[in-house]
Amino acid sequence: MGQSDNPFHVTDWAALQRRYLDALQALGFPGNPGSVSAASPWHNAFDYWWQGVSASLPAEQRSFFADLVRQSGAFLACAEFFTPLTAVLARQPAAGPDWEREVRRQFEALQQQLAAGTPPPGMESLLGAWKLPDDLWQRTSALFARLPDELLRPIPGAAPLGGNQSGNADALREGARLWQEYQQVLSEYLRMLSTAARNGLNRLQEQLLGGAQVPNLRALYDLWVECGETAFNEMMAGAEFAACFARLVNALSSFKLHTRRMIDAGLESMHLPTAQALGTMQEREAGMRSELRAARVRQQADRETLLRLQRELEALRPAAPNTAPVQAGETGD
C-alpha cells in the first residue's frame, strides 16, 4: 500500500495548521503570552486526527498509542507555547536586555496563570508530565475504589447492611468522612505537584537566560524535561512530599478498609462468606503450610540419618546382601 493510499498517512491537517500559524505571524501577531496557546492549532488538529484514526487501531495497541499520542500532544503544546516567544526573539538581538525581558515576561505570565489555576489551553498538555502523577493516582485509586456513592450502597437490593438502620447511618457518615479526608489530602498533594510544576518552569527560564543552547524545538523540549525532572526529584526527596504521599495512601486505605467492612456486613446479613471469614481461613491455611514445612525439614533430616545408619550398617556387615538405600535428595512430593 502506497503512502497516498494509506488512511493513516494524512498530513494535510498539519500543513493546514502551519499555514494558519503563518497567517497569524503575518498579521503581526505580537507574541502575547498564551495567545497562540489559546488557539492551540497544532494541538487541536492533532486531537482531531487522533480521534479519526484511533478507532482503526488494533485493540492491543490502542492503549499504548493513546499514551504515545498524549505525550506527543505535550510536545506540540510545547511548540505552541514557545512559538510566540520565538517570533519575538527573531526580532530581538540575541541575549540582549530586550531578549531577557521578553523571556521573563513570557514566563511570568505563564506562572501567574498557573498560580491562578487557569493555564491557557494547550498548556495542560505542555504540563502533561506534571499532571501524570495526578493521573496515575486517580487511575490507581480507581483500581481500589469506585465512586463513593457507589461504594456507600454496596449491596443493591439487600436490606441495607443487615437492617441495623442506626448502625448503617453511622457507617455511611463515617464513609463520607473518610472520603472527604482523602479528598483533602489529595488536594494538598495536587498543590505540591503544581508548585513543583512552577519550579520546573523557573528552572527552564533560568536555563534559557543562563545561555543554554537550544538549537531546535526538540532541544527545548528535552531541556524542559530535564528541568521538570530535577524540580520533581527535589520535591520528592523532601520530607514534606513523602509525608503527604504517606497520608494520601493511608487516607485511601482507611476509606477502602471501611467500605470493605461495610460490604462484609452486607454479605453477612445474607449469610454469604465475608472477606474477613476468608482471611481467617487463609490464616489457618498459612499455619498448616508452616507446619507442613517443619515436618518436611524433619523428614529430610530423618532420611539423612537413615541413610547414614544404613551406610554404617553396611560397613559393619560387608558380606550382607545389598538393600536399596533411600536417596538423600528425594522430597516425597
Add this chain to the structure above:
Amino acid sequence: MPPVALDPESVAQEVLAFNTRLARGLSTFTQLGDVQVGVSPRTSVHRQDKVVLYHYDPQVPDPLAVPVLICYALVNRPYMADLQEGRSLIQGMLKQGLDVYLIDWGYPDAGDQSLTLDDYINGYLDRCVDFIRAKHGLARINLLGICQGGTFSLCYTALHQDKVQNLITTVTPVDFHTPRDLLSHLVRQVDVDLMVRAFGNTPGELLNWIFLTLKPFRLMGQKYVDFVDSMDDPEKARNFLRMEKWIFDSPDQAGAAFLQFLRDFYQANGLVKGTVRIGDQPIDLLAITVPVLNIFARDDHLVPPDASKALGGCISSSDYTELEFPGGHIGIYVSARAQEMLPPAIAAWLADRVQA
C-alpha cells in the same frame, strides 16, 4: 550563535516532521500484531501452586556441572531476563556454557493473600533448589538473584548455606536506607499494615506506577517522544513494545509477603540491622561464607549502587567480588552492553569457583 536559535518557521518545520513520523509510525504499528517475549527454549520441570520452575535447554554439549538457579523478583515478570534474541541475559549465560533454571512466581490472586516471605523463601524457593539438587545429584547449586529476588537469595543463603555453592546478586537492595533511595524515602511513612488489611493483595499497577513516578518526565513523557523518531522501523517498534509489555505486566503482590517486605526491609531496614525473621528464623547475613558476586548498576534509580554495595560489609565471605555495570536497573539485563559484559563475567566467575 544565540542561545535559543528558534524561529517560527523552524518550529513549524519541526512540528510538521514530527507529525509525519508519527503518522507513518501509526501505519507501521497496524501491521505489527502482538509482540512475542522470551527467546530461549525451555521446559517446565517442577510446579507447586502457581510457581513454575523452568529448565533452559543447554546450548553447549558439556555445560558447567553445577547449574544456576535464577530467582526473580515478585514484582514484574521474569521474561525480562530472556526478552528477545540478542537481548537476553539467559541466552548469554547459556551460550557461555551455563546450565540455567528460572523460577516463575506466577500471578498471585486473592487466594494467595496470606502467602508470606517464609512461604516464598523456605517454601517455594527451597523446593526448587531441592528439585535441582536431586536431579543433578548435587549437594549445592549456584544461585543468582535479580533485584528483590537477590534479597530473597541472600535470605535463603543465610538459612540454607549447605545448599548454595556460589551466590550472585544483581541490582539487589541490601541497605534500604541509603540517601539516594527515593523509593524507600517515599514509602517510609506509609501504614503498610492498614494498606494490606484494606486491599488484601497489593495491585501490581500501583507498584508499577510508583516506580514510573520516580522519573515521570523521562519514563512517561520523553520516552514516547523519543520513540517517535524510530517508530517507523518495524523491528525497533517491536523492541519498544516488548519493553512496554514487560513494564506494564505487573502481578499483584501477595498481601502478607508485601507487608513483611515493605515493613521489615524498606521501613525498618532490617536486613542490615539483623532484625528480619523469615518464619521463625532470624536472618544473619554474617552467616554467609560462600563466594559472592555482587553486580550493581551505576545509574540505578530504583536500587542505588550504595544500597547494593552495602552487602560487602554485611557478610563473612572471604571471596566477595563487586562488579559495576555502567547503566540502569533494566539496562543491566537488556542493553547491548550488558549482553557483552555480564554473561561472560558471570560464567568466568562461576567457572573459577566450580572447578576449584
